[in-house]
Structure formats: C-alpha cells, structure tokens
Amino acid sequence: MKKNTQRNKETPIHDLRSAIEFLQTLPNEIVSTDVEVDPNAELSGIYRYVGAGGTCERPTRKGPAMMFNNVKGYPDVRVVTGILSTRERTGHLLGCAPEKLGFLLKDSVQNPIPPVTIERGQAACQEVIHLASSPEFDIRTLLPAPTNTEEDAGPYFTMGLCYASDPETGESDVTIHRLCVQSRDELTMWLTPGRHIDAFRQKAEAAGKPLPISISIGVDPAINIAACFEPPTTPLGYDELNVAGALRGYPVELVNCISINERAIAHSEIVIEGELLPNVRIREDQNTDTGKAMPEFPGYTGDAKEALPVIKIKAVTHRKNPILQTTLGPSGEHVNMAGIPTEASILDMVERAMPGRLLNVYAHTAGGGKLLAVLQFKKASATDEGRQRQAALLAFSAFPELKHVILVDEDVDLFDSDDVLWAMQTRYQGDVSTVMIPGVRCHPLDPSQTPEFSPFLPQVGTSCKVIFDCTVPFHLKHHFERSKFKKVDVTRFLPDFK
Incomplete structure (x- = not known):
C-alpha cells in the first residue's frame, strides 16, 4: 500500500458528515426521522427494530443506519447510530468487498x-x-x-x-x-x-x-x-x-x-x-x-x-x-468494529506461520466479533493434517479474548452460518473433532465465564477455550465432495440478477 502524505482528493469520505452523505447516495443504507425522540431508552429501542442486528434481543434485523434529527431537549444536536452495523455497509465505507x-x-x-x-x-x-x-x-x-x-x-x-x-x-x-x-x-x-x-x-x-x-x-x-x-x-x-x-x-x-x-x-x-x-x-x-x-x-x-x-x-x-x-452495545456495529480487526490479527499471525493455508477468517456475529471465529483452512497435502488445529491455536494467541474457533474446509462459505453448521453436522464428531483448552484468560463480559457457572474456572474472565474441527481428514477428502451443479450464466434468464 502506497504511503501517501497528502489527502487523496478522490476519496469521498474524510469525516462523519461525508460518510453520511456517501451513504445517502446508496439505496437502503441510511434513513432519518424528524419525529421527536427521547434519548432515554427510546432512541435505542427504535433502532433495535430498524437495523441493530448483532446479539440484540429479538426481533431485530440487519438494516440501515439511522439519523435522529429531533432529539428531545437538544434542539441543536442530531444523533446517528448504526453507521457500521452491517458488514456490507462497512465495506462500502472502506471501499472494499x-x-x-x-x-x-x-x-x-x-x-x-x-x-x-x-x-x-x-x-x-x-x-x-x-x-x-x-x-x-x-x-x-x-x-x-x-x-x-x-x-x-x-x-x-x-x-x-x-x-x-x-x-x-x-x-x-x-x-x-x-x-x-x-x-x-x-x-x-x-x-x-x-x-x-x-x-x-x-x-x-x-x-x-x-x-x-x-x-x-x-x-x-x-x-x-x-x-x-x-x-x-x-x-x-x-x-x-x-x-x-x-x-x-x-x-x-x-x-x-x-x-x-x-x-x-x-x-x-x-x-x-x-x-x-x-x-x-x-x-x-x-x-x-x-x-x-x-x-x-x-x-x-x-x-x-x-x-x-x-x-x-x-x-x-x-x-x-x-x-x-x-451505538447499541450488542448491535452489529460492535461486531464489525471489534471483529474485523480480530480477523486481520488472525490472518496476519497464521499467514506468517504457514503461508497460503488460511484462506479467510470471520469473527462471527454470534460472538460479538470477539468470542467466536470461523477459520477457512486449505489442506494441500497429507502433511497439512493437524496444521488446521495449529492455526486455531495461533488464532487464540493473535486475539486473547477469543473463546471458540470453528475450522472449515475451503468449499464452505464461512460467512454463511447455514453452511458452517452443515459442515459441523457432516464433518464433525464430538469425541475426535473437539479440542478443549481449560482455564485460559478470556473476556469478563461473557456471563458463563464464572466459577458459579463452572467450578473448573478459577475466576471471572477465565474460560475453557474450544476448537471445533469441522474439516475433513485429508485422506477422506474424496468421500466428502459436494454435489456439483452445472455452471450457467443466470443473467441470460434474469438480466437484473446480481
């Protein structure tokens, strides 16, 4: 990446206001209201439904950012939330897939x-x-x-x-x-x-x-x-x-x-x-x-x-x-702010240890971007068997607050929870595919990480970290090939298909 010392005049985003203006040019990425809103619980209560996502109480959903133009008691201040609450919107704002x-x-x-x-x-x-x-x-x-x-x-x-x-x-x-x-x-x-x-x-x-x-x-x-x-x-x-x-x-x-x-x-x-x-x-x-x-x-x-x-x-x-x-504490916005740097940290550490094997990482929404990571690992030869678990150990080192790692093969979409859970159901056996690492420092905000929950935890903020190895043993890969469908150009039939 080139180290510029002058502002790139073609970069549309340089502050919050330019980010909001940019989102207004995209469909369904930001909404606003002029109806008076109370900042005491009501504002967050509204956005919980509109677009908070993440680990918020259901019902919630991934949706647009929201601007409140009329805040009760504060005529000169607007409030915005959810700017980074979806991964897709974060990609738009950073110019990246x-x-x-x-x-x-x-x-x-x-x-x-x-x-x-x-x-x-x-x-x-x-x-x-x-x-x-x-x-x-x-x-x-x-x-x-x-x-x-x-x-x-x-x-x-x-x-x-x-x-x-x-x-x-x-x-x-x-x-x-x-x-x-x-x-x-x-x-x-x-x-x-x-x-x-x-x-x-x-x-x-x-x-x-x-x-x-x-x-x-x-x-x-x-x-x-x-x-x-x-x-x-x-x-x-x-x-x-x-x-x-x-x-x-x-x-x-x-x-x-x-x-x-x-x-x-x-x-x-x-x-x-x-x-x-x-x-x-x-x-x-x-x-x-x-x-x-x-x-x-x-x-x-x-x-x-x-x-x-x-x-x-x-x-x-x-x-x-x-x-x-x-921001809402349990929202998807926290997931992206915390989780994407987590992914970068894991990618960097594993790539230095075993180049070309770790294809991608997803700090999953269910863990708030901190507690759960899905690692997509490619075994190129029989000697790579076991290295996927080494990658998981490196992930724990790269981000100490990580609690669980799910390992999947290169044919699994790590961003699709259905696909990840499919891999767990068909490529995982609890007695041979689980690695437990007890008594390790993790994150004090996980309410299960207490001696009251588990007598094996010495103090609040320690956890049993677990690797769920949902990858196919290399010597069995030919038995686990997914059904292959014909590749076609869908736009011939649906021109507006994306």
Missing part, C-alpha cells in the same frame, strides 16, 4: 501512515467552545448521551475515541471505552484489563498526577475500525491512528486541545477534553442504583462496577450543529 475487509486491515497495519497535527484555526471540531469552568456548564444538558435501556446506570457515550499518551515515553494510543455521565463535569471510564490507556493511567497515578485525555465523537468510520485493534497486533506504543491513515491513504489530522496537554481528532463532531484523576473512584450506578451498567456485546447487560476511574471534564468543543454518534 465485505469478505476482504480482514485482509484490508491486515495490510493497513503493515503499511502505517502516522497522524499529523494541524493548527487550531483549521480544526472543525473547535468551531464552538464550552469551558467547564463556566458556572453554566453541564454536559448533561449540552449533549444527548443516550441510555440503551431503562435500567442503564446512566447516560453513556459509547462511540468516544479516547486518546491519551504515555506520561513517560509520550507514545499515544486511541481506543473506545464505556463512558458513563456522572455529573455536570464528570464521567466514569471502564477499562478492561490490558488496555493501553489503562497502562498510561496507572503510570500517571503512581506519580500522583492526572492523565490528560481527549474523547472524540463522530469521526471517519475508518478511525472507529482502526481504534479497535488490540495487542499483540498493535503493541503498547503503537498508535492505531496509523492504521486509519493507511486505510484512507493520508494521515489522520489531530489538533491540540484547548484546555489540556493532549490532542484530539480534528474533524470530530464533538470533543470532550478532560483528565483521568489519580486515586479517585466512583460507583458506576451511583445516580440510579440499578446494579446494571449497559448492554454489552454478548447481548447481556453488564453489572455496574463498584469503583471506576473518573474523568474530570475541562472543556467540550464541537462543530456547529454537531452530530453525536452512538
């Missing part, structure tokens, strides 16, 4: 384009400025942070790109975290173990200092996708904005914040500037006492945390008439 997205991201990691910093006067995100020191400041009345359900701990910013830097090395990282509004100028931040920003926070806290952090909301979809890479693919000190730059072919533009010593994404719709305070913790549901946090990617509402770090807000800046971007 849906089945090749993992390869696109893998190549982008290998051809990084670092971000650049522009002058404040050139940054769209600073057209309007609100200082938290003003007595009138209240983020609760300024921005319509939605609640996903009526039992949420509070309003959440779910699509905030959190950007902070190592206080010792200056290296920066960007990622998305659960941010709950707690007061006029405070947010809580939940950081799952191993996140780079948490490592930065711990260093600052050990020195008794706050960690400056910016939260950019409403950005180019390429940035949302790139921010979801995790180690070991992007190790500590690797700024994932490098990947976003490679995806677009030009650097992401940053701007210096106005109230803290940090940078933010210059074309954001909204930026929240603040500091992670040292040695300060707040109960996540202190304002509601629901005991619940918000719906998460496995399809369940997570428990509210007893003691979370606090971001003290210093300022909010935004574009004129900003668009607040949000």
Whole structure:
C-alpha cells in the first residue's frame, strides 16, 4: 500500500458528515426521522427494530443506519447510530468487498501512515467552545448521551475515541471505552484489563498526577475500525491512528486541545477534553442504583462496577450543529468494529506461520466479533493434517479474548452460518473433532465465564477455550465432495440478477 502524505482528493469520505452523505447516495443504507425522540431508552429501542442486528434481543434485523434529527431537549444536536452495523455497509465505507475487509486491515497495519497535527484555526471540531469552568456548564444538558435501556446506570457515550499518551515515553494510543455521565463535569471510564490507556493511567497515578485525555465523537468510520485493534497486533506504543491513515491513504489530522496537554481528532463532531484523576473512584450506578451498567456485546447487560476511574471534564468543543454518534452495545456495529480487526490479527499471525493455508477468517456475529471465529483452512497435502488445529491455536494467541474457533474446509462459505453448521453436522464428531483448552484468560463480559457457572474456572474472565474441527481428514477428502451443479450464466434468464 502506497504511503501517501497528502489527502487523496478522490476519496469521498474524510469525516462523519461525508460518510453520511456517501451513504445517502446508496439505496437502503441510511434513513432519518424528524419525529421527536427521547434519548432515554427510546432512541435505542427504535433502532433495535430498524437495523441493530448483532446479539440484540429479538426481533431485530440487519438494516440501515439511522439519523435522529429531533432529539428531545437538544434542539441543536442530531444523533446517528448504526453507521457500521452491517458488514456490507462497512465495506462500502472502506471501499472494499465485505469478505476482504480482514485482509484490508491486515495490510493497513503493515503499511502505517502516522497522524499529523494541524493548527487550531483549521480544526472543525473547535468551531464552538464550552469551558467547564463556566458556572453554566453541564454536559448533561449540552449533549444527548443516550441510555440503551431503562435500567442503564446512566447516560453513556459509547462511540468516544479516547486518546491519551504515555506520561513517560509520550507514545499515544486511541481506543473506545464505556463512558458513563456522572455529573455536570464528570464521567466514569471502564477499562478492561490490558488496555493501553489503562497502562498510561496507572503510570500517571503512581506519580500522583492526572492523565490528560481527549474523547472524540463522530469521526471517519475508518478511525472507529482502526481504534479497535488490540495487542499483540498493535503493541503498547503503537498508535492505531496509523492504521486509519493507511486505510484512507493520508494521515489522520489531530489538533491540540484547548484546555489540556493532549490532542484530539480534528474533524470530530464533538470533543470532550478532560483528565483521568489519580486515586479517585466512583460507583458506576451511583445516580440510579440499578446494579446494571449497559448492554454489552454478548447481548447481556453488564453489572455496574463498584469503583471506576473518573474523568474530570475541562472543556467540550464541537462543530456547529454537531452530530453525536452512538451505538447499541450488542448491535452489529460492535461486531464489525471489534471483529474485523480480530480477523486481520488472525490472518496476519497464521499467514506468517504457514503461508497460503488460511484462506479467510470471520469473527462471527454470534460472538460479538470477539468470542467466536470461523477459520477457512486449505489442506494441500497429507502433511497439512493437524496444521488446521495449529492455526486455531495461533488464532487464540493473535486475539486473547477469543473463546471458540470453528475450522472449515475451503468449499464452505464461512460467512454463511447455514453452511458452517452443515459442515459441523457432516464433518464433525464430538469425541475426535473437539479440542478443549481449560482455564485460559478470556473476556469478563461473557456471563458463563464464572466459577458459579463452572467450578473448573478459577475466576471471572477465565474460560475453557474450544476448537471445533469441522474439516475433513485429508485422506477422506474424496468421500466428502459436494454435489456439483452445472455452471450457467443466470443473467441470460434474469438480466437484473446480481
């Protein structure tokens, strides 16, 4: 991939607004409403039916993104959700066939384009400025942070790109975290173990200092996708904005914040500037006492945390008439943001170990893009038997939060769940085709990963990882050939067939 240093003028998408304009040129990819909507549970409740998909409570479906033009109590702010909620739409936004997205991201990691910093006067995100020191400041009345359900701990910013830097090395990282509004100028931040920003926070806290952090909301979809890479693919000190730059072919533009010593994404719709305070913790549901946090990617509402770090807000800046971007935790949008980088990480690691054998990877919707991966593996000779299971082991190493791997042959469409389950029914025997790896660290949001569920799990967040080998033993391949139909040109009979 060529490393451009200038913006590609032919690239139609460079921020959220241009992404929305692009989707409006495509059929059935975005809808809007002017009917007043309440951000408290109603907005998410509507989109659950319209296009959330993913692991959301049924009925739901894969559908268009949705713009809410009339948000109750916020006349100057629109809200959009579902921009990345289908793989096909994500492909449109990144200019890539849906089945090749993992390869696109893998190549982008290998051809990084670092971000650049522009002058404040050139940054769209600073057209309007609100200082938290003003007595009138209240983020609760300024921005319509939605609640996903009526039992949420509070309003959440779910699509905030959190950007902070190592206080010792200056290296920066960007990622998305659960941010709950707690007061006029405070947010809580939940950081799952191993996140780079948490490592930065711990260093600052050990020195008794706050960690400056910016939260950019409403950005180019390429940035949302790139921010979801995790180690070991992007190790500590690797700024994932490098990947976003490679995806677009030009650097992401940053701007210096106005109230803290940090940078933010210059074309954001909204930026929240603040500091992670040292040695300060707040109960996540202190304002509601629901005991619940918000719906998460496995399809369940997570428990509210007893003691979370606090971001003290210093300022909010935004574009004129900003668009607040949000997502439903269990929606297909989370699947694509988390899952496609997972696919890229697995493809990269396995390809380096055994070139040409792993044909593709799908981080399946049912696992929220994290817990389940389908690997399409080609055995070229008898000596490849067993290497498919080695590929699965490498997948667990490439993405530690992965729980289950299903292995299929090259004649199985890994993106078609019916075809994958067909392979499991006809090419799998539980006693010889299952590999279990007990007691391995996984993801704390899977409610089955607890000692209460299984006495063999030592603590929350550990799991028995499983490989389901649904590939045909090489020496039996000729017994498992699918029925071969005649190849024809369907357009002779149906000219509009696609």
